[in-house]
Amino acid sequence: KAGVTQTPRYLIKTRGQQVTLSCSPISGHRSVSWYQQTPGQGLQFLFEYFSETQRNKGNFPGRFSGRQFSNSRSEMNVSTLELGDSALYLCASSWGGRGRFYTEAFFGQGTRLTVV
Amino acid sequence: AQKVTQAQTEISVVEKEDVTLDCVYETRDTTYYLFWYKQPPSGELVFLIRRNSFDEQNEISGRYSWNFQKSTSSFNFTITASQVVDSAVYFCALSVRSGGSARQLTFGSGTQLTVLP
Numbered sequence: 001k002a003g004v005t006q007t008p009r010y011l012i013k014t015r016g017q018q019v020t021l022s023c024s025p026i027s028g029h030r031s032v033s034w035y036q037q038t039p040g041q042g043l044q045f046l047f048e049y050f051s052e053t054q055r056n057k058g059n060f061p062g063r064f065s066g067r068q069f070s071n072s073r074s075e076m077n078v079s080t081l082e083l084g085d086s087a088l089y090l091c092a093s094s095w096g097g098r099g100r101f102y103t104e105a106f107f108g109q110g111t112r113l114t115v116v
Numbered sequence: 117a118q119k120v121t122q123a124q125t126e127i128s129v130v131e132k133e134d135v136t137l138d139c140v141y142e143t144r145d146t147t148y149y150l151f152w153y154k155q156p157p158s159g160e161l162v163f164l165i166r167r168n169s170f171d172e173q174n175e176i177s178g179r180y181s182w183n184f185q186k187s188t189s190s191f192n193f194t195i196t197a198s199q200v201v202d203s204a205v206y207f208c209a210l211s212v213r214s215g216g217s218a219r220q221l222t223f224g225s226g227t228q229l230t231v232l233p
Contacts, residue, residue: 033220043207043223056220088159092221104151105221107161 002027004093004108012114018079021111025072025093031055032074033105034066037088046089049074081115088112118143120210122224129198130232137193137227139208145169150184150191151209151221161207167191198231205229 005024013019025032033056034046045058049068068074078085089112092105119142129135141150152164165175167184175182179196195202205228209221 035221042225043209043221045220045222048220058220090159090161092161104163104166106163107153109158109160112159 004091004106006089006091006108006111008111009109010112010114012116013081015081015083015115017081018077019081019113021076021078021089021091021113023074023076023091023093023108025074025091026106029093029095029106030072031094031105032068032072033092033094034074034076035090035092036060037090037110038084038086043090046076078113083115086113086115118145118148118210118212118222120208120222120224122206122208122227124227125225126228126230128230128232131200132197134194134196135198135229135231137195137206137208137229139191139193139224141189141191141208141210143210143212145212148210148212151211152182152191152193153207153209155205155207155226157204164193195229198229200231200233203229203231 004026007022023032031050033048035043036046037043046060046064047054047066048056052068063079066076088110090110091108094105121140124138148169150167153161154164155161165182172184172186181194183192205226207226208224211221
């Protein structure tokens with residue numbers, strides 16, 4: 001079974017630009033969550049998508065947005081990049097259905113974004 | 117709100133020593149889940165274990181074992197006979213069922229484990 005695939009692995013952008021990151025979950029998984037990892041703030045939850053709908057959102061500004069497609073692939077967009085957005089962005093895949101015993105989240109290798 | 121504390125920022129041990137990584141959590145929810153993840157230098161978070169709040173049984177998997185104690189809100193992780201390949205950052209995480217999604221993980225700050233040959 002293929003794991004979680006994130007593309008690209010590395011990105012360098014300039015302040016003020018926007019960026020789109022992609023995540024393909026494990027086949028059959030319908031939930032995709034995004035996390036930001038920085039040395040100062042650690043791992044922080046951005047949002048979760050399930051069946052093309054945002055189900056939960058962390059405490060991040062509106063510049064951070066996402067979407068999910070019918071095949072469960074997800075994209076995350078950051079507009080008007082700031083230096084502080086430099087981070088490792090991790091995507092997590094899980095089955096995600098309600099009423100089902102909780103299933104663990106499997107992570108991709110992440111996209112390392114550098115804003116200069 | 118949920119909180120996870122990993123007080124040990126860095127630990128260094130010599131190969132074959134046993135090492136315990138501490139994790140203390142806070143939540144008011146009665147149903148919650150605890151996790152341990154390993155992050156090697158490649159960046160991917162590797163799932164190690166999940167524990168449910170209603171199951172306090174300790175677990176052993178090879179050289180790994182986990183001690184879950186609700187009375188002290190702790191979920192500690194022990195590696196027996198450590199190996200160099202165990203060197204990584206280890207994260208403890210918590211999620212709760214309330215609020216609509218059980219998939220929002222609250223992570224601790226991580227413990228960098230270095231196993232020296």
